[in-house]
Amino acid sequence: MSSNKHLNIFQTPFHNPSIFQIRDKTRFDGQLVDFCVPANSYFPPTEMEALINRNMHDILKYYPDYAPVYQDCIADLCDAPAENIVVANGITEIITILCRESRGPILTSVPTFGRWTDIPPDFDIPVFYLQRKKENAFRLSADEVIRRAREVSASTVVISNPNNPTGAWFTGEEIRAIAEALTDVDHILIDESFIEFSDLESAESLAMNSDNVIVVKSMGKSLGWHGIRLGYAVANTLQTEALRRKVPYWNINGLAGFVLKNMWRFKDEYRASFLKVAEDRDYMFEQLQKVPGLITYPSKCNFLFSELPKGVSGKRVRDLLLDHYGLVVRECSNKVGSTEYYLRNVVRRKEQTDALVSALTDVLTALDREPQVPEAEGVAG
Numbered sequence: 001m002s003s004n005k006h007l008n009i010f011q012t013p014f015h016n017p018s019i020f021q022i023r024d025k026t027r028f029d030g031q032l033v034d035f036c037v038p039a040n041s042y043f044p045p046t047e048m049e050a051l052i053n054r055n056m057h058d059i060l061k062y063y064p065d066y067a068p069v070y071q072d073c074i075a076d077l078c079d080a081p082a083e084n085i086v087v088a089n090g091i092t093e094i095i096t097i098l099c100r101e102s103r104g105p106i107l108t109s110v111p112t113f114g115r116w117t118d119i120p121p122d123f124d125i126p127v128f129y130l131q132r133k134k135e136n137a138f139r140l141s142a143d144e145v146i147r148r149a150r151e152v153s154a155s156t157v158v159i160s161n162p163n164n165p166t167g168a169w170f171t172g173e174e175i176r177a178i179a180e181a182l183t184d185v186d187h188i189l190i191d192e193s194f195i196e197f198s199d200l201e202s203a204e205s206l207a208m209n210s211d212n213v214i215v216v217k218s219m220g221k222s223l224g225w226h227g228i229r230l231g232y233a234v235a236n237t238l239q240t241e242a243l244r245r246k247v248p249y250w251n252i253n254g255l256a257g258f259v260l261k262n263m264w265r266f267k268d269e270y271r272a273s274f275l276k277v278a279e280d281r282d283y284m285f286e287q288l289q290k291v292p293g294l295i296t297y298p299s300k301c302n303f304l305f306s307e308l309p310k311g312v313s314g315k316r317v318r319d320l321l322l323d324h325y326g327l328v329v330r331e332c333s334n335k336v337g338s339t340e341y342y343l344r345n346v347v348r349r350k351e352q353t354d355a356l357v358s359a360l361t362d363v364l365t366a367l368d369r370e371p372q373v374p375e376a377e378g379v380a381g
């Protein structure tokens, strides 16, 4: 239960309320700073917004192009050729198709992006979990994945790399070991939605040359624009042809299409933005170590996963940060395999990190003086 009635919008089993709902409900009357939606804070550049504004009339008036045009644009941004790419109206479109079509159990590590755990039950497909543990900084070994896949006779194995919300990762070598051991599994789905913020090797070339590996990637995080809905999958040509037949023929809207077609103009800024986020992540990681009682784990994403001091409710911390400081943070109680004793904070620019660190220190110090809530059992290792 949320401690403040006006904030009961947060009592949702899936994801978080939208920033629009949060703005409507909070008692804070200044501008909110969002640490919840994991958007790139160095992209898009203002010139790109200006370009869109100048072209808005045509973007809204005319039909967008067909998928092949956009596959070429994506090929220009990644290492895969267009024939291996399927473009999506947000990668959730393809995640839904792949989950729905699983011929048997799905295995995913938890905590993870909510759709991986929420979609299978909607289609009566069994879903099994592999719990990430704090003792291992939420990292898993290739062997653990392989063993658990065998144990549950998985048809589909989902690997989120790097993982949302923990920021933990597999190396390229570990991914290859999993793929080599699980050639008999129908699909190994590697969700690389946050890989751009890391120094990890992408599995795109592995997917192009494998029978069962498919890489899925949201572009909302790296483009810094979740609202336009863009993502893509990379697989071998047979798999891509089959997938293309399953997505709606005209699935990319005019605004998303315009962005893709103009990305060539902003490629340098796009690449540079990831390095800047990585620098801010190092800074934020260091600064969060100074918050008394907070434990923050290493991450290769554009967010950091932190464990609150024992017994301190993330819901309470979230409400106080929102109403008193105008800071929007994500507590993780509605993620399978996590609890309200964890926060996922998006990496922001240094000044904003400083504001968060100072507010968190105040709030945790104040809560330290309050009676504590007992911790729930058996979750988040």
Ligand SMILES: Cc1ncc(COP(=O)(O)O)c(C=O)c1O
Residues within 6 Å of the ligand: 089, 090, 091, 092, 093, 113, 160, 164, 191, 193, 194, 217, 218, 219, 220, 226, 229, 230, 231
């Ligand atoms: C790991 C992961 N995969 C996929 C998605 C979905 O992305 P999209 O917005 O492109 O549907 C998200 C969204 O937060 C995510 O965190």
